[in-house]
Amino acid sequence: MMFEFLNYSFMERAIVAGTLVAIITGIVGPFLVFRKMSFMGAGLSHGALAGIALGIILGLSPTLMSVLIVMGLGFLIGLVSRTGKISEDSAIGTVYTFFMALGIFLINLSKGYHINIMGYLFGDILAISKYDILFALIVLIVVLVWLILRGRAMLYLTFDEDFAKITGVPIGWDYYIFMVITSLSIITVVKLVGVVLAGSILIVPSASAKMLSKSFMKIIAISVISGIISIFSGIAFSYYLNTSSGPSIVFFVTAFFLCVLLWQFGSNTTSRKVKIKSPSSRP
Amino acid sequence: MDRYALILDSVSVRYGEKEAIANVSMKLEKGKLHVLMGPNGGGKTTLIRAIAGLVPFKGKIKIYGIESHEYLKRHSIGYLAQRGETVYDFPMTAIEVVEMGRYGTKESRKLRREKAMKFLEEVNMETYAHVPIGELSGGQQQRVLLARALATESKLMLLDEPLTGMDSRAQSRFYRMLNSLRARHALTILIASHDMGFTTAYAENIMCINKTMVSRECIAKLLAEPEIKELYGPNIHLVKHYHLPQEEDNDV
Numbered sequence: 001m002m003f004e005f006l007n008y009s010f011m012e013r014a015i016v017a018g019t020l021v022a023i024i025t026g027i028v029g030p031f032l033v034f035r036k037m038s039f040m041g042a043g044l045s046h047g048a049l050a051g052i053a054l055g056i057i058l059g060l061s062p063t064l065m066s067v068l069i070v071m072g073l074g075f076l077i078g079l080v081s082r083t084g085k086i087s088e089d090s091a092i093g094t095v096y097t098f099f100m101a102l103g104i105f106l107i108n109l110s111k112g113y114h115i116n117i118m119g120y121l122f123g124d125i126l127a128i129s130k131y132d133i134l135f136a137l138i139v140l141i142v143v144l145v146w147l148i149l150r151g152r153a154m155l156y157l158t159f160d161e162d163f164a165k166i167t168g169v170p171i172g173w174d175y176y177i178f179m180v181i182t183s184l185s186i187i188t189v190v191k192l193v194g195v196v197l198a199g200s201i202l203i204v205p206s207a208s209a210k211m212l213s214k215s216f217m218k219i220i221a222i223s224v225i226s227g228i229i230s231i232f233s234g235i236a237f238s239y240y241l242n243t244s245s246g247p248s249i250v251f252f253v254t255a256f257f258l259c260v261l262l263w264q265f266g267s268n269t270t271s272r273k274v275k276i277k278s279p280s281s282r283p
Numbered sequence: 284m285d286r287y288a289l290i291l292d293s294v295s296v297r298y299g300e301k302e303a304i305a306n307v308s309m310k311l312e313k314g315k316l317h318v319l320m321g322p323n324g325g326g327k328t329t330l331i332r333a334i335a336g337l338v339p340f341k342g343k344i345k346i347y348g349i350e351s352h353e354y355l356k357r358h359s360i361g362y363l364a365q366r367g368e369t370v371y372d373f374p375m376t377a378i379e380v381v382e383m384g385r386y387g388t389k390e391s392r393k394l395r396r397e398k399a400m401k402f403l404e405e406v407n408m409e410t411y412a413h414v415p416i417g418e419l420s421g422g423q424q425q426r427v428l429l430a431r432a433l434a435t436e437s438k439l440m441l442l443d444e445p446l447t448g449m450d451s452r453a454q455s456r457f458y459r460m461l462n463s464l465r466a467r468h469a470l471t472i473l474i475a476s477h478d479m480g481f482t483t484a485y486a487e488n489i490m491c492i493n494k495t496m497v498s499r500e501c502i503a504k505l506l507a508e509p510e511i512k513e514l515y516g517p518n519i520h521l522v523k524h525y526h527l528p529q530e531e532d533n534d535v
Binding site for chain 1: 335
């Protein structure tokens, strides 16, 4: 049976969590892509490792600690870049490597604890619990409420920050709220594919969708659907070939991106040829 | 009633150690097309951005008699940024871009869309309403952004180098459109430009800036050569034209 892997409860949980993650990242990702903040996803997700390690050492919830660390990190990056001292990508590059190093350092110190470092780095679907699904569901509700209440303002802010400010969009507040939304989204992705690969799930489906549509709502829809298909395919692939789930999901997400890229390249070449052959373009 | 739409008193802007403009004072009469001229790096954009509340400044700026930061809390102003400052590869149609000007009005979506269409009609772009902004030509994009500025329903318009990337026909058409909009809506328009062609022909008031104000309230035809040399350097000669081109409106 093709979908026999769904008989296992851990696979069911992985599929449900994956679907929630695909919807969350499909909504948040396009804003990151169009704001040219793709690097932010990778940067913040690496920061989660420090939170996870700190949570384990202190005997607190690793999820809660990583939420706090990643949100703090996002706020710090936003503050540093918005005060204009250094650029956003420099701020991310500086801060996230430190938090990644801090995470590994803390894990090294915690010799008495059993920490599955590979699971945190590259994801472990066996480790997805009902609480992780509940957390992802809460984050999805938060993201949907944000999209309804602040989506239009965020779109305007993304398109033209100066004009948005002039028309009364509270750009500072909206920016920091978006950082919180991004941080929460990243924690849900980290659970599924790990710290190292989270940036891919957050950004690549949106980058693919950007090539396929010129309507922002359609880009969100394509991003969500392609994310769900890629995550489902990746989980099934990892089950049948006994491979790690995180890299398998990223493989499908990237394969979809490459297909779109090739299709775009092909259609652009065809349209160029048609243009050259058309009578109106002849001298 | 106050005859000035905008009053600047000793306005200075610094970017760190660098002084962008120093002690600029000017008064803009209501309902006129004013042009702020000067070389690149002379402080035109900085001054426009200070008036729009986009950069902090020292000194006083009053918009319709109210301190600018107080005025901007309650009202929008029409603003058209320099080309290149706006993302053109963006999934928004022309009408969606114009709707930005209606932000914060509490209108229904239907009414917002109707008003946005009305402003697109004002700039003869209604047939392009549902075309993505990135697929329009440079001149068409400028007209859409002008419609967005009009959609704020502000009587004050700040346009920063609006002619960039337009050929001379499109520039002439753009200015004629601005003049007609100014007359129809009683707009006060301030344009920052380094263009010495159509700008001088259509402006009612030209001010020259190069870090500080060189001259103010000078009429185009009286613009003296020494002032031009002070702005642009000694190797420049003034050529005056007395005939404005008369062309039919076509797509830019």
